[in-house]
Amino acid sequence: MATTGKNKDNANSSTGASKASKSKGSADTEQSIVWIGMDLGTSRTAIACSNGVRESFPSLVGYPKDIISHKMLGTDVLYGKDVIARRLSLNVYRPLEAGVIKGSGDDKNVAADEAEANMTAARQLVKHAIRSANAPADSLVYCVIGAPAEASINNRHALLEAAKEVIDSVIICSEPFSVAYGMNVLTDALVIDIGAGTTDLCRMHGTMPEAEDQVTLDHGGDILDAKLSELLKKSHPEVSFSLQMIVDAKERFSTVRSTSDPILVTWPVNGRPTEIDITNEMKEACFSIIPPIVEALGKLVASFDPEFQEVLRNNVLLGGGGSQIRGLAEAISDYMDEHLGGGQVRQVEEPVFAGANGALLISKDMPPEYWEQLS
Ligand SMILES: Nc1ncnc2c1ncn2[C@@H]1O[C@H](COP(=O)(O)OP(=O)(O)OP(=O)(O)O)[C@@H](O)[C@H]1O
Ligand SMILES: [Mg+2]
Structure with missing residues (x-):
């Protein structure tokens, strides 16, 4: 990647920025660097920056x-x-789909003009995220961006294209790896990042994870929304609701606990606000993401060194917006007990910022040559 400073619109605080070891132009012009960890998600983008800025907004x-x-x-x-x-x-x-720019990569289902429009929107989204970092106009921006574990080379290329106008140096890393790095869990752990478009799993064993350590599932919050919508259309055909209403209800009430207060929403029936009980549908939709996750976990465990399989099974970390479903960690542990002969799962501390925090740490730790190697 280029290491020249870009013409950024904002020129405010420079707290936390450090001086570039590789300076632009002549040897005596030193530029400050702002490091940014970015979780460029299908539904939310989060940044954590070396100048202390932390922002998160819908993508x-x-x-x-x-x-x-x-x-x-x-x-x-x-x-x-x-x-x-x-x-x-x-x-x-919403220019990202399943964690990558819509129409980029190997997806031939998106028309060329739509792919182009999504690319433009993605570029503007990345610019907006970088602007929110308030980096001084003459500083260099070094950014680590989290992408789905199995994003193809073409998808990665599209991300670099979107980033190049505002970012000087970039590393694209897998989302669950950045979550693990941020938690300082570098070995003997399995990390699950439940996003909107994808759920990413990554096996950590003390070195940089390779392709066989990572799995991307299409099952994320979007599929859960579709499932909840389908269940409610069947059980309450008289009720009118939009996808946004489904998402709002899910983000407020999601649970897989067998005991909980009834989940009640007030939605229109023939134009009249009516109270509806959606407890069963909510639990069923939320539970539906567990079997595919445990199946993928099982494969990552089974293909690992037999001596370390038990340690892995008992150190599963859950991150991403979707991990906020009430009771999810316990429910996955129980399902692992039943299907994998045991397992212990815990939720990361800051599900929304875990990826961006980790990406920021990676950006600070990676020596210059890594930026070239990995970008
Ligand atoms: N309390 C909650 N319960 C259940 N799901 C939730 C909750 N809060 C947010 N979500 C869901 O989490 C998903 C967003 O998670 P996250 O921000 O990690 O995704 P993303 O990074 O944008 O997506 P991806 O990683 O797939 O690109 C959305 O589907 C959102 O509706
Ligand atoms: Mg994500």
Whole structure:
């Protein structure tokens, strides 16, 4: 990657920035570096920066639909929460799908113009994230970006393309690896990162994980939302709801606990707000992500050195937004007991920032030559 400073729009705080060992241009011009760990997720982007900035926002980009919405909003583009709030006036892009830029890589199902539009939105999203870091205009930005464990070479190339306007040096690492690194769990552990588009698993055994240590499953929060929606359409066909209402209910009430208070939502039936009990559907949808995760865990354990299999099974870490389902760690442990002959699972401390925190630590630890090797 290039190591020249980019023309960043913000020029504020420089606290925490250090001087570049590789300086731009002549040997006597030293530039400060701001290190950024970025979890560029399908549903949320989070950054943790060496200047202390931490931000997280929905991975959404919106453009005014017409001249009226443009006049009303007074801007060409909106990001994150503002997109959700103003979505009726916007053409909304969620440019990442299953953790990679839609239409990049080997996906031939996306039309060329749609792929291009998603690429533009992804580029703007990355720019927005970097702007939120408030790096001084003349500093270098070194950024470690978390991507799904099995992102293909083409997907990675698209990420680099999206990043190159605002980032000077980049490392793309696997999401669960950055979570593990941030927790300083570098050996004898299995890390599960439950995102929106994917669930990523990674086996940590004291060295850089390789392809066979990592698995990406399509089962994440999006699939759970689709499942909940399908179950509710069947059991309550009279109720009107949108996908956003499903996501809101899930993020408020998700649980796999067998005992819990009834889960009640007030949704319209023939235009009239009506209280609906969605307890069973919520539990069934939330539980549906457990079997595929345990199956993948089982494969990662079984293909490992037999002497260390038990240690791995008993040190499973759960991160990502989806890990916030109530009772999930215990339920996965129980399911592992039943199907893998034992297992212990615990949740990471900061599910939303765990990936970005870890990526920031990686960025600080990696010597310059690694940036070239890994990017
Ligand atoms: N309390 C909660 N219970 C269940 N799911 C939740 C909760 N809070 C957030 N989620 C879900 O977590 C998912 C987002 O997690 P995360 O931010 O880790 O994903 P991401 O990094 O954007 O996705 P990916 O890693 O797949 O690219 C979404 O599906 C969101 O609805
Ligand atoms: Mg993620």
